[in-house]
Amino acid sequence: MPGLVRRPLVIWLLAALAVPVLLTAVLIPARAGTTEDDLRERTTAALKARGIEGGFVDFDGRNARITVPSGVDPAVVREVVSGVDGVRSVELVNGQAGATPTPAPTPGPTSSSTPERSDVPAFEVGRTDRSIRVQAPVRSQAVKDAIAAEVEQLLGEGREYDDRTTIDAANGLADAATLSALLRALAIGGGDASVRYDGETVTLSGEVPDQATKATIGRAAAAAVPGAVIADELALPAPAKSVVSEPCRTFPSRLAEFSRQYPINFLSGTSIVNNASKPAVVKAAAVLKSCTTVRVEVAGHTDNLGSTATSLPLSERRAAALKAELVRLGVGAERILAHGYGEAFPIASNATGAGRVANRRAEIRVVQGN
Numbered sequence: 001m002p003g004l005v006r007r008p009l010v011i012w013l014l015a016a017l018a019v020p021v022l023l024t025a026v027l028i029p030a031r032a033g034t035t036e037d038d039l040r041e042r043t044t045a046a047l048k049a050r051g052i053e054g055g056f057v058d059f060d061g062r063n064a065r066i067t068v069p070s071g072v073d074p075a076v077v078r079e080v081v082s083g084v085d086g087v088r089s090v091e092l093v094n095g096q097a098g099a100t101p102t103p104a105p106t107p108g109p110t111s112s113s114t115p116e117r118s119d120v121p122a123f124e125v126g127r128t129d130r131s132i133r134v135q136a137p138v139r140s141q142a143v144k145d146a147i148a149a150e151v152e153q154l155l156g157e158g159r160e161y162d163d164r165t166t167i168d169a170a171n172g173l174a175d176a177a178t179l180s181a182l183l184r185a186l187a188i189g190g191g192d193a194s195v196r197y198d199g200e201t202v203t204l205s206g207e208v209p210d211q212a213t214k215a216t217i218g219r220a221a222a223a224a225v226p227g228a229v230i231a232d233e234l235a236l237p238a239p240a241k242s243v244v245s246e247p248c249r250t251f252p253s254r255l256a257e258f259s260r261q262y263p264i265n266f267l268s269g270t271s272i273v274n275n276a277s278k279p280a281v282v283k284a285a286a287v288l289k290s291c292t293t294v295r296v297e298v299a300g301h302t303d304n305l306g307s308t309a310t311s312l313p314l315s316e317r318r319a320a321a322l323k324a325e326l327v328r329l330g331v332g333a334e335r336i337l338a339h340g341y342g343e344a345f346p347i348a349s350n351a352t353g354a355g356r357v358a359n360r361r362a363e364i365r366v367v368q369g370n
Contacts, residue, residue: 035086036061043084050080050174051140062088071169076139120225121171125179126194126206127186133194134179135164137172146176147183154187181220188213193234195221201229208234248291252366255296258287259363264322266360268305271317273325281322284364285329292332295367298322300340301347303356308342316340322362337367 036059043064044057055077056067064081068074074092081090123136132151138144144165151161166172173179182195193206195217202221208214214234222230262280266273273281288296300319302311319338327333348355 035059039064039084039086043081043087046080046084047077050076051142052077052080056093062086063091064089065091065093067093073139073170076174120178120197120228121168121173122197122199123173123179124194124196125182125186126192126196128192130158131160131162132183132187133162133164134183136179137166137168138176139167139169139172139174141167143173143176147179150176150180150183154183178224182217182224185213185217185220188216193217195224197225197228201231203231203233205233206235208236211236245291248293251287251291251294254290255287255364255366258283259365263358264362264364265357266318266362268303268356268360269314271300271314271321273322281325282329285326285331288326288331288335288364292335295335295337296364297337297339297367298326299363299365300338301345301359301361301363302343303359304343304346304350305356306343311342312340314340315342318360318362322364 039059039062040057043059043066047053047055047057052069052072054069055072058065064084064087066077066081068077074094078090078092081087121137124133125136126133132155134147134151136147138147144167147165148161148163151163155161186193186195188209191207193204193208196203196205202225204217204221208217214232214236217234218230218232222228262277262283264273264277264280264284266277298319300315300317300322302315302318304311306314316339319340323333323336323338326336343350343359346355346359347361348358350356350359
């Protein structure tokens, strides 16, 4: 009896172990087929996006076997297919009958899809006020059309597309992205500017409107040809020279001469201009209005009859009073600074009445830095 009990138990254990094995045997082929179909579709789409059509794409698991169309660079095909997520290895077959497969290199740990400098052919992109010029080899008509479409968006009214692109399936530009950023950067501003690559150096030349545009073009050129030497010869506009009118050119000397001939003096202890100086105030306003861009200072002064504590405030009131009168006569208030200096700077002896009258004054002088 004990033997009869154990035998069914063993049978059930064997059955439980067999079920996962059978399911795995059924599902693995189905999943493998789905993976190959998915890889085939994504690889075909990636090749088509680079303008490569007409080749045969097949997969054995995740190992790709690609027939390279005639006239297409195998290295480009390998680069595109290797970049498809899930592809383990790439075997290339020449499109000509009887050709032998090209063995796939073992990918290194530092492989990258970024093209080296030698992968980018020589090209030139330029603009003038009348045209946008593109001189470059491209790998397909699709790339040529993509560049033309980009230029069409940037031309604007009154400019033409100077199309000098040629199709070179083996050595041309693989896509339009290399030139698009350069075209957009060059489209800013007017005048002549160009970007030229000779296989080693990217040369930027011509004129740009400002420093920001210059930097934008430099970054676009560096991104278009990684690792190339960037020779930035772009020129910024020369700063416009300030045109000084004749009245403004002679203003400092005329104001100095006016101050020598027409002193402005005040009544003792007040900020009231004396009668003899009132015509000088009117003349001062006329001189100031002859050049409206120069700033001036009105400096108030006193004699030494008052104390130091009262002289400074009095000189400030005299400067403010003269400024107010000049503004009333039409001089811009923003052009006039008013300061008082008390009795610190006499121009005559305070020992005489005439000297004290001369020191009770306001002077007008040009502010340095105009």
